[in-house]
Amino acid sequence: MAFEDILVERKGAVGVVTLNRPKALNALCTPLIDELGQALAELEADEAIRCIVLTGSEKAFAAGADIKEMKEKSYADVLDEDFITGDWEVVAHCRKPTIAAVAGFALGGGCEVAMMCDMILAAETARFGQPEIKLGTIPGAGGTQRLTRSVGKSLAMYLCLSGDMIDAETALRAGLVAKVLPAEGFLDEVMKVAETIASYSLPVLRTCKEAVNRAYETTLAEGVLFERRTFHGTFALEDRKEGMEAFAEKRKPNFKHR
Numbered sequence: 001m002a003f004e005d006i007l008v009e010r011k012g013a014v015g016v017v018t019l020n021r022p023k024a025l026n027a028l029c030t031p032l033i034d035e036l037g038q039a040l041a042e043l044e045a046d047e048a049i050r051c052i053v054l055t056g057s058e059k060a061f062a063a064g065a066d067i068k069e070m071k072e073k074s075y076a077d078v079l080d081e082d083f084i085t086g087d088w089e090v091v092a093h094c095r096k097p098t099i100a101a102v103a104g105f106a107l108g109g110g111c112e113v114a115m116m117c118d119m120i121l122a123a124e125t126a127r128f129g130q131p132e133i134k135l136g137t138i139p140g141a142g143g144t145q146r147l148t149r150s151v152g153k154s155l156a157m158y159l160c161l162s163g164d165m166i167d168a169e170t171a172l173r174a175g176l177v178a179k180v181l182p183a184e185g186f187l188d189e190v191m192k193v194a195e196t197i198a199s200y201s202l203p204v205l206r207t208c209k210e211a212v213n214r215a216y217e218t219t220l221a222e223g224v225l226f227e228r229r230t231f232h233g234t235f236a237l238e239d240r241k242e243g244m245e246a247f248a249e250k251r252k253p254n255f256k257h258r
Ligand code: HXC
Pocket: 023, 024, 025, 027, 028, 063, 064, 065, 066, 067, 068, 083, 084, 085, 105, 107, 108, 109, 110, 131, 132, 135, 138, 139, 140, 141
């Protein structure tokens, strides 16, 4: 299906979604978010895809929600529409592994969408921030919540209350991003990570990310029990047997995703 505000490519077992409103620095307007939801649903349903990369341009991953679209809305409007978090959460609800590949600005809703992915890989040009305070509002898609869980209270408060940005190295030190990569050849390096992930068993990838995500939702004892039972559950899979047999036989596993 053809989209206007995003591009979707399939590269082997990796689906790549590129936010594509370069003139507006990929501001996240409602049509773009609708298309993103459709694209992710298609990639989720595509059996050949085992990892999804979400990226933007060299200048901006996304500079936030579309301020020009938002500015005329009333309180009743945003309440009625549940603006806009309900639709955006599709990214967080993806069951396949997701990588946000961030070069340039990831601000406001852009930073929030990146944080909805399973991990953020940043180009050295990346800039992260929650500048909503400058517009007389606050983050509305997880910026006060996911960011605080990710980097801790002090830096989250600093970003949300000052509206200041941090660079990729600071984001790395704070734990917001998993890796910083050179700007040149950035997407090629991201693809190597995505291809590695996509080479593993899809049912195991799904349950592994569910187990990590439990850490945000439950106590340590419950989380560890969830993890152990999920680990036990992998013993019902052909791929777990194949993975261990392949190790013992000193060969590459041939996962069937069963
Ligand atoms: C709409 C935007 C935009 C945005 C940039 N543009 N950000 N349009 N919504 N969030 C548009 C500009 O209006 C301009 O269009 C073009 O993109 C290029 O932007 P410039 O400002 O000329 O570029 P530059 O000088 O390089 O500055 C880059 C920037 C700045 C620092 C990123 O654009 C900026 O501060 N943008 C707003 C960032 C922000 O406040 N984000 C949070 C949004 S609120 P024209 O047509 O004028 O050339 C939010 C809430 C989420 O995200 C809540 C979830 C529901």
